[in-house]
Amino acid sequence: MKYAYFPGCSLESTAKEFQESTQLVGDAIGVELVHIDDWNCCGATSAHNLDHRLSVALPARNLGIAEGMGMDVVAPCAACYNRMRSAEVELKANVKLRDDINADLEKPFTGAISVKSSLEVFTTSEALAKVSDGIRKKLTGLKPACYYGCLLVRPPKVLGFDDPENPQSLDKAMETIGAEPVEWYFKNECCGASFGLSKSEIVVKLVGDIISNAKKHGANCIVTACPLCMTNLEMRQAAAGKLRGEDLTMPVFYFTELMGLAMEVRGIKKCFASHLVDVNSALDAITADGAMVG
């Protein structure tokens, strides 16, 4: 499978380990990710907060370029995915707007391609079968709380690849690599998203609720598919712990990192060094008997 790859701003900086692990896992399971040439920022929350047209127009440029490549788009970042997919749906439905925006674009988007999340692409039954085949060490003992947040599952009418109230794709992926995802109840709660910088007090509270629930249900790490969630969960867990008076230290992984780990793809371990929260406590929990024979 070949996809037009849209990294997005975060994966180029704060979430570079997501970028790396995505590429590595993609290579390992035969999902070829071809960079969209000269892509631009999707506009993220800021664009659709302030200027609706812009929030469609910015993704449209990327979609136009990708359409020229003749491939569906994969966006690993949940925010990029959500914005791009929303723009795609709106552009497909609203011909007037599409024509208007296309007039400003060098490469117009006609609606020939679709946007997918890397989670969606990496958790199809075929992809998981490939992962399963490639496993060298089962992650038995790792008890992740699979955290989806908002942007991967909502609004379901636009995204619709996983259940909005009890999404399963991450859990399935974790089960495939031998980890034991816990049953918990905050997997689709919001982490505060872009308030990380501007209204950190909101984020602190929400992060506290989330990690606390994960801990309560026996998780020894959280796994996510969203750079924003990652940043908030990592950066605010200390403050959240302080606020709640609990120890909320909790390693957080991108799902691709764990997939790569189980398949022991070369270079995956380098990713763990980039984490702000030490991940060793979780990695240590992986029991020895998970190692595959040979």
Next chain:
Amino acid sequence: MISDEKTQECMGVIVSGCPVSPEFKREIQELCGENVMSCYQCGECTAGCPAAFAMDITPNQIMRMAQLGLKDEVLESKSIWLCAGCETCATRCPRGVALSKVMDASRQIAVKSGKTCAEPNVVKFHEEFLRQVQMFGRVHEITLIALYKMRSRKFVDDVLAGGQMFLKGKLGLIPSIIKGRREVKGLFRK
């Protein structure tokens, strides 16, 4: 005090002390396609909203105000800036109304009408973000953080985490700039 002129303009409901703008709901509908009159005030949006605790006006009250035309109340509220856009309300609304979109529309109206924002930092963040996109085509996070901090005068916060990120190699020093800047700028013009 409501001036005589205003009283005449707003027939219908008079909410003490609040000017009423019956056009508001239509403005919202034109911008985002949602009909606020569909809301029957069940409160499910408030119940599920992750940011409701920080809001000055609950989400369902925002809808009620929009229904009545209390435009200023809505546009001057903190709530519209504290919506994280998580879409929980839209997903669960029994009337199929996407309150999240109403929030988007309200923010856009607020910005256009030059209202003083109740949560200036949020706006500053978004403005800075978009300025970067307009300049470079992408967002350079270290510059974003730095510039945002300067504008919002929040110097102390997060210095620790920022430093750590820098050390982890996550915040590059050189912003990446795309070739199609002119094209992207063009998208901003409307």
Next chain:
Amino acid sequence: MSDIETKIREEAKRALESGDVSLVIGWGAGSVPFKTTPIFIDKPEDAEKLVWNPACVNNLAVYLPKMASDKKIGIVAKPCDIRSIIALIQEKQVKRENLHIIGLGCGGVVDAGDLDNADFHLQDVTGLEWVADGLNVITTSGDHVIECGACLRDMCIICEKREPAIFDAKFGEAVEPQEGEVCALPELPDDRRKFWSEQFSKCIRCYACRQICPNCYCESCFADRIEPKWTAKKATPEESWMFHATRAMHLAGRCIGCGECERVCPVNIPIMQLEIEMAKIAKERYGYEPGDPDEEAPLLGQFKDADHDPGHHGG
């Protein structure tokens, strides 16, 4: 040819003599050598009057609803005529058991009134026969061979069913169809409407198309009704439109495509265009072909749950 003609005569004679049938409908010699005329034979000795030649254009099934009785009658029929007969059986105008079908393989027939050309005059024609290269017109001034594409009726050119679908006796072999197609309708609706407007403005309302059609067996045609007067008798383009449109609708899924209506039209209205289009849709959409002996009811006398739904408009 004459071989087949002999066989037809023998079969008719046999059937009449044995009392199998009381009557045989067939073609007889016309008033001129390039025409034939329907004849009704009830004496074995008259069987000699039956002919089979390239001018046997008439679809004799048109006589069945009028003549069918409890006595068995014989009919000489080309494959298209037989499809008409099947349609008539399906629509209860005649009973299969009351018919003795003398079926013929066919390669098409000729409407000889149109043959007049520079090479010969019709009054000089003494006979018509099929030869390898086409139609041989025998005249007092010599033979003239015309290729099939230039002399066959339009419907014969595009005809694909050249073997009798049902019969009690069969003579002759089907001849491979020629390449050819009927003229296409204009693409744009407005042009089409103008096209038909011109065509219908020619109509004189002689109703020959209806009268010659085996499927137009109604005892009282809507067009003849005074109350309700769905179409006035006056020959204006709109009224003729109403007549032809309604007739086309009445024949939708029923017309077997013998082309008699078009042949007899004194002002050359391409009536079959409508029916060809209807038949194409019936086949593509419902897999229905009129004159198919396996169908029990006409196209519009049945439905399937999963039928094409013109009332469903997207989401």
Next chain:
Amino acid sequence: MSKVISQDKISDFLNSLMAKYTVVAPMPRHDAPAEFRELKSGDQPIIDGSSPMMPPKDFFLPRYEVLVNVQMGKDGVKLDSPIPEAKPRVLLGAWLPDLQGIQVLDRVFLDKKFTDPYYAARRENTILVAVMPAKLRWSWFCSATDDVEGWKNSVDAIMYDLGDKFYIEPTSDKGNVITEGSFLTDASDADSAAKDAIWDNFKTATKLPMSDERLYEKLAWENPIWGEIAEKCIACGICSYSCPSCSCFDIQDETCGSCVERYRCRDTCQFEEFTLMGHGYNPRDNQLPRVRQRLLHKFKYQHEQFGVVGCTGCGRCVELCPVNVDIRDVLMRTCSVENQETPAES
């Protein structure tokens, strides 16, 4: 005064006529037989006497003609009979039997007891110019129906097709108008001989073997041939509608909102409804009497009424009949039947 006109002058001839008259002549049509039409300038009619499939009677007895318009409104009921204007016209290019057919119509519509005003208006100022072709159609049998010599008087002029030119012979005062013009030359004796040859050929070639018999006496009410024809006749209206002399029409009313239109249109004795009465009884309730009616009317009743038969032998019904009922055949066979009974009625 007889004239000739060469083929290459025909357009001048037409132009000069069209300056003064509305000219009706056969115009070719794409994918359909030629039809009589009012000429527009530049039109190139076919004037070879081959005559279109539909006769020119439409110009006197239109296929559809409003007799009365009724308008109902606030001010009550308004009636209006739109009698056409008597425009000066020339009907050109029809061959003689077609125009003889108009004679037959005249007998019906310009009857002294009742003159049809609509017909009369159209007929009054029309000049009939016949064409006599050199080449005859296979279906023509004029001389079998009448002494065609007298037909010359029923038209205003005759143009004989001499190949490269026409011989123009006016047969009435009205007809003289077409012999004026510089493009005409006087006829030579050779021309005259050529046109006589055409006429003689016409007279003899359109005879049938029984032509001398008195048809109207031989056609009988009871005759097995009626049943034979009726059996194959499909009861369409081609024979009547294409007949230059059939004159039957139907009168119908049509409402359209607040107006009523009373019009007449073609009808034929071959249709079941032709004699259907209001209360449901139909004296001619099957095809046999209908077929018989058409022939007896043409050859017998019209003769009884006007002294001449109604058929002009143009052969249209012979050519067009979908089931090859050939009127010539009928006539010949009728005449060869011996010992006919006299009609029971009339």
Next chain:
Amino acid sequence: MRIGVFVCWCGSNIAKTVDVAAVAEAARDMPGVVYSTDYKYMCSEPGQNMVKDAIKEHRLDRVVIASCSPRLHEPTFQRCIADGGLNAYMVEMANLREHCSWVHEKTPETTEKAIHLVRMAVAKVTKNDPLQRNEIPLGRRALVIGGGIAGIQAALDIADAGYPVVLVERTPSIGGHMAQYDKTFPTLDCAACILTPKMVDCASHPLIDIWSYSEVEEVKGFVGNFEVKIRKRAKSIIDEKCTGCGECLEKCPVKGIPSEFDENMGTRRAIYRPFPQAVPNKPVIDRLNCRKFLEDKCGVCAKICPTGAIDYAQEDEVLTEKFGGIVVATGFGLWNHSVMGEYGYGKYPDVISAIQFERIMNASGPTDGHIVRPSDGKTPKAIAFLSCVGSRDQEHGHAYCSKVCCMYNAKQALLVRDKLHDVETYVFYMDIRANGKGYEEFVQRTIEDFGANYIRGRVSKIYPDNGQMVIKGADTLLGKAVEVRVDLVVLATAMQPQNDAKDLARMLGISTDQYNWFSEAHPKLKPVEVLTDGIYLAGACQYPKDIPDTVAQASAAASKVIGLFSKKAILSEPMIANINEDTCAGCGLCVNVCPYGAIELIEVMDKEKSTRENKVMKSVANVNEGVCKGCGTCAAACRSLSANLRGFEGKQILAEIDALADMVKGRK
């Protein structure tokens, strides 16, 4: 032709937007019209008298009423002109209200449209023929489908009037949902105490046959003459032999089958009766679970039965019975909340539906009336009741209000406090709809005297935490999000039509609304009838209803049946198909397309038509007037215009279209 036109103002309903005087004025000039007037209320008595007087005074032979929809008042005016001395079918209506005045602004065009509508009606009535009704025989036996309280009440009322009734119930016992309830609001009567006597009455009534474990499979025929195919499913018990002693019930070894009657809160065995007071009080064998049928083993019940009533070889019996009238009382189903992810997809054992809670509260229920949580059997300390779960929720397919939930929420909140004094109750509601007799007082009592905490706000999410359920809600009156921890959550799930309601509707030829509730003939004036004569609705198969409403409607339906049966004969519908034999070619297309099989080909004498053979017989179509329902499909199919539909004849429709010629011309 002397037509009278009567233009109605309908108060201001028509007159406000249509210039009625101008319409009446314009009508005066229409062909055939000799009299025209307008009046404030044509349907009122003075209005109708005006029509009758005008018929006499102006010797009218046809009438046009330009007022509201013929669907509403056509029968009214048919009766009116019949009283006035005309044939009832010589009237046509122009729908000036629904199709004109209510949907357009006041403009000259609206009045013009009204005139056109009148013109169409005038043109149509010009072509109307007088129609007659014929007498059709009438069978006086009723079928009641559904053995809930509605069916029971209807059956008893009809039988008490002296007509035989067959009561068909698909479960083993009659009783329906009401038998499952603990108490009824607002009187707190014990549901069983008031229901079971009626069930017993049914069983003992000489004119009522209860066919339990049976289902209707096919309905043919028409009012007075229905032919119904009913499948009596094999109970594996010979009814005549079984005494209902119950020995078998004790000994059946297959236990633990979730009990349908207890809403899966309890269990039953393979041979069972749904509940102890079941009627008929005889068990059935559940063949899907019985070892005898699954493995051909066991057979204990047959061995133990003292009367030899067990018959494993029994087969379904399909009977075709004749009925004169049918009462449909098939009741409702409950929405399965397991599609609601935010409430845990039905996976949390301590989130249950209100009907399950009824069973838990019920003294004869699975817990013997002890209120305990399903997860651990502990007595809850706090219970939350959520209203509108699925109801008023278009996103989950029910935009409507289920009508009874507010009341049973209150009832359950009250009763639970009555039983467990220290329990805390929370009722999350959006609005309280308590509009029956004594209802509002009842709710207030629940709040004031029984301390229920009513919280106005819809719940967004429920999740388990530390053995409790956390409810994330909002108090919209307070303007705050709230969180409540409880031990048990009771959901008032939406009432919805039975899953197979649509199938039954098709069988009966009755229509349904967008949700599949059965549609009444008129929402105001014919709430019991459906559009098919002889079929009546009772209870919640039509729309959510509480018990008093259900019983009232059941009695109404019964009285309709009794009214029907008390007629000497029924009159046929005159607007049916007819065939002109003279012109019919006998092609049989109408036979093919008739949805009711009402047309057949028959042989008739033919006028001479062949030129050779004197064919004296010909086939023509013939309509069975009792079976024809007047759809007109045959008329549309008939090419020779021989099949026609009285009242909607081709000439009438053509006249309507022709009448618009001026309009069309005017707009070019």
Next chain:
Amino acid sequence: MSEETKTIESEIEEIKQPKEWQPAILGILCNWCSYAGADLAGSARLHYPESIRIVRVPCSGRVDPMFVLKGFQKGFDAVMVLGCHPGDCHYAKGNYYARRRIAMLQDLLETLGVPRERFHFEWVSASEGNRFAELMTEMTERIKKIGPFDGVTP
């Protein structure tokens, strides 16, 4: 500004602007569904353009194609036939026969060059008053866009 001056002004405005052309649309509606739906649109006061004139028939199965042909022949700018959704026929199957008949009619009209947009066939139930009103507006707009029908034989 007083009420009165406003009215006069707007009236003048109205006179100045030539009245917009309104199409003439013939609707043939089933009594049980779409006709009732139109009634419902009425009771719900849903406004729509006045261009439609409705002929009531008991069932879409009653719709003889001649009704539609006649409508076009008379010069209606559009003709619509509305019936009960498949499976919802008051007469069980009438609409299924109508479906085939109308589908063939649609193609015949196309063959004759009557533009497709001018003939509309749809299922509209008794409860779809909204849809009915919406459809009337849509249809009127659609026909306004393509202009008056110049007749079956222009």
